[in-house]
Amino acid sequence: MTKTVAEQVIAIIAEQALMEPGDVSPDATLDDLGVDSLGLVEAVFAIEETFDISVPFNANDPAQSEFDISNVRAMIAAVEKLVAEKGT
Template identity: 65%
Template sequence: MNVKDKVVEIIAEQAVLEPSDVKMDHTLEDLGIDSLGLVESIFAIEEAFDISVPFNANDPSESDFDISSVAKIVEGVERLVAEQHA
């Protein structure tokens, strides 16, 4: 399973949706994921990929990790995975 599919699966699980219902241009808000769901998603992503996401749960806008859309989250995870395996 590639990074994109796994991230979408994690986000879909949080949103109680099928992965096919999660589109790359969706925001987490579009999917009904609240701040707690976001934090749980980040933890699940970190665990799934054995990475540490530079995410500030208290102030997501101050984070280096872009959570503005599913696509941005996938990009961020792909970058972190690539850096870890470099």
């Protein structure tokens, strides 16, 4: 069975947070999960590799990025959008 985008993104974030995917709430922020800036960058690289996409992300100033990292749900939505754009 193929995992959904959401399941894969949650698994990537959970790995960085050293948690089980089932323990990652869609409303949680990366800070809530204990993911630091290095973990965020590693998660972004893993997302790019997993989905064969390029994330428009500014690691030096995430607030200025087009890739919303405000919480897990926002990250999933951003990845789903990039995957959909790739398919067109």
